[in-house]
Amino acid sequence: MQSRLRPWLALAVSALVHVGLALFLLGQASRVASNGGSAAAPGPAMMVRLVSATRPAALDSAPLAAAAAPAAAVPPRTEVAGGGGAETVEKHYFGASAMTQQPEAAEGLVAGKLLVVPGITPQTVALQVWISDEGTVERVALDSPMSKEEEQMLLAAFASVRFQPGRIGRIAVRGRLAMQIMLDDTLRM
Incomplete structure (x- = not known):
């Protein structure tokens, strides 16, 4: 008799879990609809950390070994008008190995x-x-x-x-x- 009850017991437990999950999801959907928002949790979507464009004086005075190499040339800089004055922004140029199609x-x-x-x-x-x-x-x-x-x-x-x-x-x-x-x-x- 026990072997006949086991499948029914598993079916009942599965049905209860599915009904509970459906009620939970319907409850979430009704809360989101009443608030007029999305399902995403409130809070910042993206964090941005700003760093200074100027280099510390300690880095400027130290000689760089990479600057002496002939292949490591400095890419062009462009002047960007900002709030208090002009800042230099370095453009990034991809090397030949990074490009899938060469110029x-x-x-x-x-x-x-x-x-x-x-x-x-x-x-x-x-x-x-x-x-x-x-x-x-x-x-x-x-x-x-x-x-x-x-x-x-x-x-x-x-x-x-x-x-x-x-x-x-x-x-x-x-x-x-x-x-x-x-x-x-x-x-x-």
Whole structure:
């Protein structure tokens, strides 16, 4: 006789648990509807901690080893008008390893590698390029030695180069790209 009661007992306990759960949920729904709010608990949805944009004097006086490395160049800073004065805000540029699609030259470079600059000595140059999320060149740093005059001509000519921006997934991002380009004073066929 006991074996026949066990399934009925389990069914009764399960039914009581489900009825109790349903009553609890209906009670919660009626309280939320009477308050006109959502089911989320009251309180802050997000906590934000603000930090100062200025660096402490102790950090400014200490020499940084990373600043001496040639690959660790400082990205551009932009001035932001704030309440009391202007602050510098550093933009983040993704490196080549972080992007799923690398920036590609859209215009200004022949075959993505040759830049024609009238009056410059034909040579190959290594440089770092900071590219905006719209594909414009925001900064160029030369890694190859050059005369100041030729460097100015190169930087002026490189300002007209446009890129397809790098992407992470389907989102265009600001990127930093190390590249080697060939310089020539004329286009030779």
